[in-house]
Amino acid sequence: DAGITQSPRHKVTETGTPVTLRCHQTENHRYMYWYRQDPGHGLRLIHYSYGVKDTDKGEVSDGYSVSRSKTEDFLLTLESATSSQTSVYFCAISEAGTSPYEQFFGPGTRLTVL
Amino acid sequence: AQSVTQLGSHVSVSEGALVLLRCNYSSSVPPYLFWYVQYPNQGLQLLLKYTTGATLVKGINGFEAEFKKSETSFHLTKPSAHMSDAAEYFCAVSVYTGGFKTIFGAGTRLFVKA
Numbered sequence: 001d002a003g004i005t006q007s008p009r010h011k012v013t014e015t016g017t018p019v020t021l022r023c024h025q026t027e028n029h030r031y032m033y034w035y036r037q038d039p040g041h042g043l044r045l046i047h048y049s050y051g052v053k054d055t056d057k058g059e060v061s062d063g064y065s066v067s068r069s070k071t072e073d074f075l076l077t078l079e080s081a082t083s084s085q086t087s088v089y090f091c092a093i094s095e096a097g098t099s100p101y102e103q104f105f106g107p108g109t110r111l112t113v114l
Numbered sequence: 115a116q117s118v119t120q121l122g123s124h125v126s127v128s129e130g131a132l133v134l135l136r137c138n139y140s141s142s143v144p145p146y147l148f149w150y151v152q153y154p155n156q157g158l159q160l161l162l163k164y165t166t167g168a169t170l171v172k173g174i175n176g177f178e179a180e181f182k183k184s185e186t187s188f189h190l191t192k193p194s195a196h197m198s199d200a201a202e203y204f205c206a207v208s209v210y211t212g213g214f215k216t217i218f219g220a221g222t223r224l225f226v227k228a
Contacts, residue, residue, distance in 0.1 A: 004157075035218075040123070040220055041220060042118075042204055042218040042219050042220040042221050043158075043204065043218040044218075045215075045216070090157055090158070092157075092158075102148065102160045102163055103158075103160075103216065104160075105150075105157030105158045105159070106157050107155075107156060107157050108155075108156075108157055
């Protein structure tokens with residue numbers, strides 16, 4: 001299995017509080033991604049990174065920010081959590097740049113915003 | 115723009131029966147196509163992928179899929195279902211447009227009856 005961990009695995013928080021989720025990889029892969037998974041929507045890309053300090057927005061980026069100061073870590077921050085951000089969040093990594101290689105997924109973080 | 119449609123959010127088959135999960139895609143450029151499987155409380159794992167070459171691709175656990183450009187389809191099949199195949203399956207399309215982007219379908223949950 002690809003070495004990807006996510007922390008925390010479960011979190012309950014209140015509306016309006018900031019939340020940071022961490023993704024850590026030991027594969028030295030260049031690309032890292034944050035997705036959210038909701039019933040009926042599959043996985044939707046929030047943000048991705050193509051290198052240290054290089055990030056870009058995905059299709060559902062409003063209310064989220066990311067940072068990548070080291071190759072192995074990719075942080076997702078909910079600046080002020082809302083109930084609509086209750087979801088399961090997955091981190092993924094991939095090796096490729098210009099070729100769409102497969103993505104390897106972490107175990108997920110279940111976030112509940114009350 | 116790219117899109118993926120999975121026909122049927124739930125599919126139920128008997129153990130030993132044929133599994134057929136349908137996926138249609140839309141892409142303005144040649145796509146790379148994937149099927150991922152997700153077991154309960156886990157991240158996604160790659161089942162198989164089509165990049166170039168042979169249009170019939172074989173994956174893990176006896177699954178295979180055929181890329182049909184004329185039908186814009188990439189249906190997943192397995193000749194004989196096993197109880198352990200019960201999971202959620204996601205079709206995904208990845209294209210290169212200056213960087214690459216992966217779009218996931220909404221998912222199909224497969225139930226296998228004894």
